[in-house]
Amino acid sequence: MIKLVFEEVSIKDPYAVLGVSKDAAQEDIKKAYRKLAKKFHPDLNPGNQEAEKKFKEVSHAFDLIGTPENRGKFDRGETEEPHTGRPGGYYYQSQDPGGRYTHSFGEDFADEDFFEQLFGRSRAGRTGYRASMDMPGADETYQMEVDFIEAALGAEKEVTFPNGKKLKINIPGGIENGQKLRLKGQGGPGQRAGPPGDAYVEIKVASHGQFQRQGKDIETEVPVSFLDAVTGGEIEVPTLEGRVLLKIPAGSSSGNKFRIKGKGAGTGERRGDLLAKLKVIVPKNPDPGLLQAVEKLKQQYSFDPRRPA
Amino acid sequence: MESRRYSIEEASSSCGINCEMIIHFVEEDWVKPINHQEMMLDDEDIARIRLINTLLDELEIDEEAVPVILHLIDEIHHLRFLLGMRDRN
Numbered sequence: 001m002i003k004l005v006f007e008e009v010s011i012k013d014p015y016a017v018l019g020v021s022k023d024a025a026q027e028d029i030k031k032a033y034r035k036l037a038k039k040f041h042p043d044l045n046p047g048n049q050e051a052e053k054k055f056k057e058v059s060h061a062f063d064l065i066g067t068p069e070n071r072g073k074f075d076r077g078e079t080e081e082p083h084t085g086r087p088g089g090y091y092y093q094s095q096d097p098g099g100r101y102t103h104s105f106g107e108d109f110a111d112e113d114f115f116e117q118l119f120g121r122s123r124a125g126r127t128g129y130r131a132s133m134d135m136p137g138a139d140e141t142y143q144m145e146v147d148f149i150e151a152a153l154g155a156e157k158e159v160t161f162p163n164g165k166k167l168k169i170n171i172p173g174g175i176e177n178g179q180k181l182r183l184k185g186q187g188g189p190g191q192r193a194g195p196p197g198d199a200y201v202e203i204k205v206a207s208h209g210q211f212q213r214q215g216k217d218i219e220t221e222v223p224v225s226f227l228d229a230v231t232g233g234e235i236e237v238p239t240l241e242g243r244v245l246l247k248i249p250a251g252s253s254s255g256n257k258f259r260i261k262g263k264g265a266g267t268g269e270r271r272g273d274l275l276a277k278l279k280v281i282v283p284k285n286p287d288p289g290l291l292q293a294v295e296k297l298k299q300q301y302s303f304d305p306r307r308p309a
Numbered sequence: 310m311e312s313r314r315y316s317i318e319e320a321s322s323s324c325g326i327n328c329e330m331i332i333h334f335v336e337e338d339w340v341k342p343i344n345h346q347e348m349m350l351d352d353e354d355i356a357r358i359r360l361i362n363t364l365l366d367e368l369e370i371d372e373e374a375v376p377v378i379l380h381l382i383d384e385i386h387h388l389r390f391l392l393g394m395r396d397r398n
Contacts, residue, residue, distance in 0.1 A: 038368055043360050044378075046385055091360035091382070094353045098390035101353060104341065105383035106390070136394060141352065143313055202352070 014061030014074065026068055033062040046092035089178065097198075098139060137188035137197035141180070144201050148208035149240055151175050152218065152265035159201065161186070169201065174216055174266030177205040210238060216272025218264045219257075221279050222246075229253065229280045237276045239263045246276055254280045314349040323355060326362050334361055339379055 015022050018032040036058045038044070045051035064079055065071040073079050095102050144159060154173030160166050169181060180200045187197025205213065212219045222237050232250035236243045237260065246258055256278045264272025283290070321328045334340040335348075339361055343351040350358075357379075364370045364378060 034368055038370075041363070041368070043363075043382060046382075047389065089356070091356045092386070094356035095386040096389070097393045099353050099386070100343065100351075101341070101357065101383055102386040102390050105387045 012057060012061070014064040017057050017061035018065075026071070029062070029065055029071075033058060033066060037062075042090045043092050046096065093180075103138075135191040136194040137190040139197040139200060140187040141200045141202060143204055145204045145206055146171055146175070148206050148211060148213075151177075151203065151205040152211075152213070152240055154267055161199070171203070172267075174270065174272070175203050175205070176213070176215070177203065179203050211240070213265060214275070216264050216266045216270070217275055218272065219275040219277055222276045223279050223281045224248065224252070226280050226282045229278070237274070239274055248278065252278055252280075254278055314344065314351060315355060317348055317350070320350050320355055320358060324359050324362065326358060330362070331358055334358060337376070339375060 015024070018029060018036065020029050020032050024032075037055065040051045040055040040058060042048070042052040042055055063070065064074045070079070142159075142161075144157070146155070146157070150157075150171060152173060154175075155171045156168055157171055158166055158168050165186075167183065167186065169183065171181070175181075180202045183199040183201065185196045186199035189196050210220055218240070220238060222235060224235050228235060228248070229252045230250065232248050232252065234245045234247050237246045239260070240263065244260065244263070246260065248256075248258065258276045258278075260274040260276060262271050263274035266272050286294075315323065317328050317331055320326075320331055324331075331340070334357075335342060340350075340354050340357050342348055342354055360382075361375060361379070364375055365372065370378065
């Protein structure tokens with residue numbers, strides 16, 4: 001069985017990460033998690049990468065041992081799937097740099113004197129931050145759907161803004177669903193001498209009938225005949241750039257995964273792998289000769305997957 | 310390309326948080342829908358709903374503390390924004 005390894009979260013002892021003993025009560029594990037999460041949650045530390053890394057470790061540890069069921073699996077060494085992050089990202093990403101809520105706060109509470117003092121600006125000649133910065137334009141966010149293969153390998157796309165302006169943008173290979181590309185100075189116009197805002201293009205990666213993304217890795221299901229599954233051999237596997245041959249060992253089963261290095265999403269050294277997941281197929285209407293041969297084999301060799309030897 | 314809008318029901322299924330809870334967040338003025346009249350939300354509103362739900366549900370923070378935390382988070386973002394503008398100028 002192949003283990004998926006993600007770059008961001010290395011697997012550490014979850015008990016050590018949460019600072020609890022191996023025989024800690026479930027309630028104490030939860031308490032320890034909550035205490036650390038309140039300290040390191042990325043939305044309480046916007047922009048602090050160290051805190052975000054720490055929070056990922058803590059929430060991964062809690063995923064592993066936070067419920068009696070998961071903890072039992074971890075203690076028996078059955079845990080395989082690593083933490084893959086939370087859906088939807090964090091709030092601070094929607095406000096960085098300056099979202100609607102941020103601006104609304106500025107309008108309601110900003111005290112020019114206070115901020116002048118904070119940033120050490122001279123008050124001579126009216127250089128309050130509103131006057132001196134001449135209000136930059138608003139940032140704008142758009143969404144764009146990108147083809148699965150283009151998102152995996154990268155592409156150049158032309159986008160048309162609502163004002164009719166066209167711009168070529170470079171989609172980097174390996175971009176993930178929900179990631180935003182920043183187009184500097186392509187947002188709303190500034191007031192007076194204020195600079196224009198930025199445009200953010202949020203990428204929606206289209207799904208593909210044959211491939212699924214798992215971070216930088218790509219998974220595909222490969223049908224294999226039950227005869228090849230028993231004897232092993234070479235099978236053809238589809239990749240983003242055509243077919244390749246993969247050697248499978250004798251005694252392969254449905255669900256077994258094989259890693260083909262460097263055939264995933266991304267470019268250069270940062271390219272992920274292709275995970276070929278086998279699906280063993282038996283012919284729907286077996287040839288009478290095949291049936292006879294298998295009947296003979298059944299009498300000669302017994303195998304019951306529900307009662308492993 | 311258009312910035313997407315979500316109804317309360319769509320937001321509910323996208324965040325896995327029930328509609329009544331989202332309406333409660335709006336009534337408390339913690340979430341300010343981009344289109345208040347038609348109760349349509351944008352991605353920022355959705356992110357804020359997820360954040361409030363994390364505070365209440367995952368970190369088990371008292372409801373009374375939520376507006377205080379949101380105020381401080383908004384202030385941090387405003388300060389970060391001003392610092393960013395200062396660096397740009």
